[in-house]
Amino acid sequence: MELQSIIICGVGGQGILLASDVLSDVLIDAGFDVKKSEVHGMSQRGGDVVSTVRYGEKVYSPIVGEDEADMILAFERLEALRTLKYLKKDGKLMINDFKWDPLPVATGTLEYPEDVFERVKRKTNNIQIVDAVKVAEELGNIRVANVYLLGVLAKEMAVKRDIWESVIKRRVPEKAVEVNLKAFDKGYSGN
Amino acid sequence: MKKLLSGNEAIARGAWEGGAHFGAAYPGTPSTEILENLSKYEEVLTEWSTNEKVALEVAIGASFGGARALVAQKHVGLNVAADPLFSVSYIGVTGGLVIVTADDPGMHSSQNEQDNRHYARAAKLAMFEPSDSQEAKEFTRMAFALSEEYDIPVLIRMTTRTCHSKSIVELGERKEVEIKEYQKDFQKRVILPSHARKLHVEVEERLKKLKDFSNNFEYNKIEWNSKDVGIIASGVAYQYAKEVMPEASFLKISFSYPLPDKKIEEFLKGVKKVIIVEENDPIMETEIKAMFPGYEIHGKDMIPMINELNPSIVRESINPEEKKEKVDLGDIPPRPPALCPGCPHTGVFYILNQLKAIVAGDIGCYTLGALPPLNAMDSCVDMGASVSNAHGLDTVFRKLKGEKKRVVGVIGDSTFFHSGITSLIDLVYNKGAATIIILDNRITAMTGHQENPGSGKNIKGEPTKEIKIEDIVRAVGVEDVHVVDPFDLKNLKKVINDAIHTDEPSVIITKRPCALLFRKVKWSPLKVIPDKCVGCKICVRLGCPAISFRDNKAVIEPTLCTSCGLCADVCPTDAIVPVDESGTNIRDYWDYDEHVNNRDKEVK
Numbered sequence: 001m002e003l004q005s006i007i008i009c010g011v012g013g014q015g016i017l018l019a020s021d022v023l024s025d026v027l028i029d030a031g032f033d034v035k036k037s038e039v040h041g042m043s044q045r046g047g048d049v050v051s052t053v054r055y056g057e058k059v060y061s062p063i064v065g066e067d068e069a070d071m072i073l074a075f076e077r078l079e080a081l082r083t084l085k086y087l088k089k090d091g092k093l094m095i096n097d098f099k100w101d102p103l104p105v106a107t108g109t110l111e112y113p114e115d116v117f118e119r120v121k122r123k124t125n126n127i128q129i130v131d132a133v134k135v136a137e138e139l140g141n142i143r144v145a146n147v148y149l150l151g152v153l154a155k156e157m158a159v160k161r162d163i164w165e166s167v168i169k170r171r172v173p174e175k176a177v178e179v180n181l182k183a184f185d186k187g188y189s190g191n
Numbered sequence: 192m193k194k195l196l197s198g199n200e201a202i203a204r205g206a207w208e209g210g211a212h213f214g215a216a217y218p219g220t221p222s223t224e225i226l227e228n229l230s231k232y233e234e235v236l237t238e239w240s241t242n243e244k245v246a247l248e249v250a251i252g253a254s255f256g257g258a259r260a261l262v263a264q265k266h267v268g269l270n271v272a273a274d275p276l277f278s279v280s281y282i283g284v285t286g287g288l289v290i291v292t293a294d295d296p297g298m299h300s301s302q303n304e305q306d307n308r309h310y311a312r313a314a315k316l317a318m319f320e321p322s323d324s325q326e327a328k329e330f331t332r333m334a335f336a337l338s339e340e341y342d343i344p345v346l347i348r349m350t351t352r353t354c355h356s357k358s359i360v361e362l363g364e365r366k367e368v369e370i371k372e373y374q375k376d377f378q379k380r381v382i383l384p385s386h387a388r389k390l391h392v393e394v395e396e397r398l399k400k401l402k403d404f405s406n407n408f409e410y411n412k413i414e415w416n417s418k419d420v421g422i423i424a425s426g427v428a429y430q431y432a433k434e435v436m437p438e439a440s441f442l443k444i445s446f447s448y449p450l451p452d453k454k455i456e457e458f459l460k461g462v463k464k465v466i467i468v469e470e471n472d473p474i475m476e477t478e479i480k481a482m483f484p485g486y487e488i489h490g491k492d493m494i495p496m497i498n499e500l501n502p503s504i505v506r507e508s509i510n511p512e513e514k515k516e517k518v519d520l521g522d523i524p525p526r527p528p529a530l531c532p533g534c535p536h537t538g539v540f541y542i543l544n545q546l547k548a549i550v551a552g553d554i555g556c557y558t559l560g561a562l563p564p565l566n567a568m569d570s571c572v573d574m575g576a577s578v579s580n581a582h583g584l585d586t587v588f589r590k591l592k593g594e595k596k597r598v599v600g601v602i603g604d605s606t607f608f609h610s611g612i613t614s615l616i617d618l619v620y621n622k623g624a625a626t627i628i629i630l631d632n633r634i635t636a637m638t639g640h641q642e643n644p645g646s647g648k649n650i651k652g653e654p655t656k657e658i659k660i661e662d663i664v665r666a667v668g669v670e671d672v673h674v675v676d677p678f679d680l681k682n683l684k685k686v687i688n689d690a691i692h693t694d695e696p697s698v699i700i701t702k703r704p705c706a707l708l709f710r711k712v713k714w715s716p717l718k719v720i721p722d723k724c725v726g727c728k729i730c731v732r733l734g735c736p737a738i739s740f741r742d743n744k745a746v747i748e749p750t751l752c753t754s755c756g757l758c759a760d761v762c763p764t765d766a767i768v769p770v771d772e773s774g775t776n777i778r779d780y781w782d783y784d785e786h787v788n789n790r791d792k793e794v795k
């Protein structure tokens with residue numbers, strides 16, 4: 001199998017590192033060589049966060065350069081645009097339809113671009129827009145938004161659902177397993 | 192057993208497997224998690240040190256005492272530890288001594304891009320360069336035995352990518368090694384000139400022997416393939432190059448000082464031309480070209496010296512015709528990090544901005560006070576420099592030019608312990624009059640909340656003696672000392688304003704814990720009453736990430752607000768109020784009087 005690269009991006013505090021940990025565990029259980037990379041540091045203070053997961057028979061580099069990622073899962077609109085340079089031409093982009101104003105926008109010095117979805121089309125038409133907050137609210141637990149997004153990602157990957165289920169069971173507190181699996185399946189089944 | 196480990200976790204594991212008894216460090220991204228992970232192994236005693244020099248010196252002491260010791264720091268930390276580093280190179284070790292330097296190509300969280308492979312050359316020390324977590328673990332494990340065998344401290348050079356990337360590691364078991372019996376050896380350990388002259392001879396001998404080791408080391412490996420191009424690479428750059436040029440022959444350098452000259456020569460002879468792929472400085476390139484003139488060797492003529500590499504950069508550097516056209520995605524507003532909602536530093540910078548003070552800053556979360564909208568920092572050089580920079584500025588203005596300028600140095604608690612104390616002594620000794628504000632948020636926040644000498648807990652969270660900053664400040668001779676609540680803006684402004692107008696040194700200690708120490712608490716937020724908000728944007732100038740400005744009104748994001756109340760305090764129309772009067776707010780949750788004033792009374 002050819003080397004695959006997935007980027008998960010968003011804003012510090014959105015649960016991106018946890019999501020990419022689950023993804024890596026799933027891929028290891030599926031028998032792949034896996035490398036995962038992210039930059040710690042300023043991310044805790046509301047900066048942008050990018051986590052890269054690469055898998056295949058043998059992975060050398062833990063990171064990708066521009067125009068090399070197969071898929072991007074963006075937890076926030078603007079971050080989708082910021083990370084897009086890493087996506088292959090016409091690679092798959094999944095965007096959570098959520099806006100989090102960066103500080104210069106919040107303070108009124110800059111504008112939040114309204115044309116994010118139009119701009120991303122310059123690079124790819126392979127776009128899926130989902131509303132994780134809405135799904136999580138419907139399920140009565142806002143914290144499952146990231147697992148729902150993993151479900152959206154999982155639908156695009158050739159890894160059995162059982163493996164996802166067993167990793168999610170391992171990773172989330174027992175009480176929350178049911179609602180997390182529900183959230184995952186909502187993303188996985190695409191409705 | 193196999194496990195996905197970060198490079199930092201792998202180093203800790205390797206130290207444990209390699210029989211380490213002791214570990215010390217001062218935190219610093221990207222190295223911090225090495226000691227955090229090492230502290231989880233029962234067999235290893237670990238300590239947070241006050242700074243990197245201290246950490247290395249404690250570890251040298253542990254090595255004299257016969258124990259295997261590890262120290263870890265970020266690249267600039269090794270600058271702080273450079274003095275003992277050069278001495279211990281001559282002195283050598285008793286218990287194995289392993290020193291990890293975590294460099295930061297790309298400057299993800301650092302002030303420079305220095306390449307610490309230079310230190311191996313300058314201090315004449317052995318150096319390993321792991322390219323993934325498996326190697327990080329293995330090389331650390333091996334380094335202890337090597338250190339003892341060759342009587343040399345061993346450097347392990349990591350980078351942000353090898354530290355923070357996770358890859359699969361085959362775990363091993365710990366090999367228990369006995370702590371050696373203490374023996375006095377003053378001709379070796381007392382580094383007098385007469386002793387050092389003899390030791391220098393041994394240092395050079397040792398390097399010759401290590402060259403043999405390097406030539407025979409199995410991880411310094413030639414991978415023959417096409418003879419048209421040969422790549423020489425070390426660290427994570429090897430992984431990038433291997434991905435991009437699978438058809439090329441490779442010489443992978445894992446033990447990078449001293450370089451394996453024989454293997455390099457064999458490799459040069461076997462291929463038509465060589466490209467050296469290394470991040471930042473042309474260190475291998477310079478040495479290899481000097482050792483072997485007359486071969487076609489490329490390096491920095493292709494591979495960039497600035498910024499970190501990645502596979503695309505390596506590909507496009509080697510084959511410029513593969514350069515892809517970039518799609519223009521338009522301007523994207525940046526998302527700079529900011530002080531957290533409820534951060535105790537916020538008010539201080541808000542006031543300093545109002546007072547138009549000249550602020551010599553320092554390194555920590557509070558460096559973010561330099562950014563808009565706070566804009567309240569004029570300089571930031573290195574850890575501890577705030578106090579000494581402020582003294583230098585004040586000296587020029589007040590003593591040399593006879594001007595009245597409001598010079599303030601701002602430093603965090605951990606940074607003060609790290610290297611602010613000596614600067615403060617200097618300031619007092621030399622009759623300085625700058626005002627120093629010590630932001631005591633009870634923790635080392637920037638690097639992920641490590642305990643420090645002022646927090647009353649050690650690396651394991653166990654209670655220890657709490658060293659009080661105000662006691663130190665008074666002890667070094669500062670008389671005008673104030674301990675204040677940074678949430679009390681009115682008092683804060685008065686105290687700072689008074690202090691900058693006196694002709695003696697003043698120290699103001701703001702005491703309140705970092706907001707993230709209460710991460711688990713659910714705060715009841717504040718809200719803006721739209722009808723009362725006149726759109727003056729005064730609250731927005733706090734730079735609190737919970738406040739945004741939309742349709743000419745301030746809005747508070749309830750999930751982010753910690754109800755610190757600063758915005759309500761600065762609002763001229765009382766438009767900001769609690770959503771729920773009886774709810775939990777961060778200001779009362781950690782009651783200043785209870786924690787500071789009353790406690791001091793008890794002590795007295």
Ligand SMILES: Cc1ncc(C[n+]2csc(CCOP(=O)(O)OP(=O)(O)O)c2C)c(N)n1
Binds near residue numbers: 557
């Ligand atoms: C010589 C050196 N060592 C370590 C670091 C990494 N570092 C940057 S800020 C900081 C700690 C700051 O803590 P503190 O002064 O308490 O401020 P806070 O972040 O808590 O506001 C550290 C360890 C560095 N930049 N330079």
Ligand code: SF4
Binds near residue numbers: 045534637
């Ligand atoms: S982590 Fe703590 S000190 Fe750092 S910005 Fe946040 S509240 Fe302030």
Ligand code: SF4
Binds near residue numbers: 751754
């Ligand atoms: S009270 Fe105001 S300044 Fe404090 S966290 Fe909430 S919005 Fe920010």
